[in-house]
Amino acid sequence: MYHFRRLVAAATAIILVSNTLPVLAQQAPSGSGISISPTTSDFTIARGxxxxxxxxxxxxTVGNITAQAYINDFTSDNSTGSPRIITDPNKKLLTSIRDFVIGLDDVPLKKGEQKKLSLALQMPANVSPGAYYGIIRFKAVPAGENAPESGEVALSASVGTIVFITVPGTIKEQVQLTALHVYNGKHEGTFFFRKPTDIGVEVRNLGNGLAKPFGTIELQDMFGKSAYNYQLNSTTPRGNVLPGSSRIFINQTKNISKPGRYTVMASVAYGSGSEVLVLDKTFWYIPGWLMVVILAVLAFLALTAYWSYRHHRLSLKRPHRRKG
Known part of the structure; x- marks a missing residue:
């Protein structure tokens, strides 16, 4: 009976696999994709x-494609600095680069082919000083026999390069150091049972240009000694904070080994570095095992105090014998 059940189970599995494979084969896409470089470009272009x-x-990809070209505006997510792409072609921001990009067309690419495009970024003579930005995107669409027919939708990958343009002139530069954050993984707090892993520095750009904050972040222990420090926004090029938006620069922290109180001290500058913004934040690190010990000691002291008080009350209630 046992062997018969095993044979039935094996036969059922074979039938299921044989029926599933054709379905998976039908669902597997042919795959359309493009690689692009650079992914970010930063320019300073004068009027005219x-x-x-x-x-x-x-x-x-495995076949010929057409790289369809688009230009999209974007805003900040007010956290990581990742762009929120605006796909509505009818919505155009004042910071858009659409009118400044010349020579952008769809690009046919054969299998494995690589092409270099040269576009012009032309700034009008009457453009206002400040920051302009957008993303030039290319979507891979199958070409030739694999091209989608009329009414069909091709599920294709897209890539893009982010373009930042600064037009020099009278630009308002104003940055606010709004907050410091301490994290263990994704959890933020000021009291930790596990070692904090990251420090976040939140910066808001109140100007009309691109802000590139920089500075020093220092971690001090409860005795005022430096436990760790790092340079903020030290990548090349430095990360931007878009006008009217915020960004949290998150970096890994180290050397939090002993229990106690720690202080994060931030000194952040921007622009020419003539103004330095300072902010600090305190947090506690108490390991779980130490918290258990502390609670046990407190419980012991509380019980000791209770029994001492109870013993004292009972001793007062006992009758005293008179002498003689």
Whole structure:
């Protein structure tokens, strides 16, 4: 009977697998994708002047494609600095680069082919000083026999390069150091049973240009000794904070080994570095095992006090014998 059940189970599995494989084969996409470089470009272009933007595209799919070109505006997510792309073509921001990009067209790419595009970034003579930005995107659409027919939708991957343009002039530079954050993983707090892993520095750009904050973040223990320090926004190029938005720069922290109170001290500058913003934040690290010990000691002291008080009350109630 046992062997018969095993044979039935094996036969059932074979039937299920044989029926599933054709379905998976039908659902597997042919795959359309592009690689792009650079992913970010930063320019300073005066009024009435132009600069060249070179973009390299490569077809990394199994067939021929057309790289359809788009320009999208974006806003900040007010946290990580990742762009929130605005896909509505009818919505145009005042900071858009759409009118400044010249020579952008769809690009045919054969299998494995790589092409270099040269676009012009032309700033009008009457453009206002400040920051302009957008993302130039390319969507891979199958070409030739694999091209989608009329009424069909092709599920294709897209890539893009983010373009930042600063037009020099009278630009308002104002940055606010709004908050410091301490995290253990994704959890923020000021009292930790596990070692904090990251420090976040929140900066808000109140100006109309691109803010690139920098500075020193120092971690001090309860005795005022430096436990760890690092340079804020030290990448090349430095990360931007868009006008009217906030960004939290998160970095890993180290050397939190002993229990106790710690203080994060931030000294942040921007622009030419003539103004330095200072902010500090205190947090506690009490390991779980130490908290258990502390609670046990407190419980012992509370019980000891209770029994001492109870013994004292009972001793007062006892009758005293008279002498003689």
């Amino acid at each position: 002047q132009a600069q060249k933007l070179d973009i390299t595209l490569k077809n990394i």
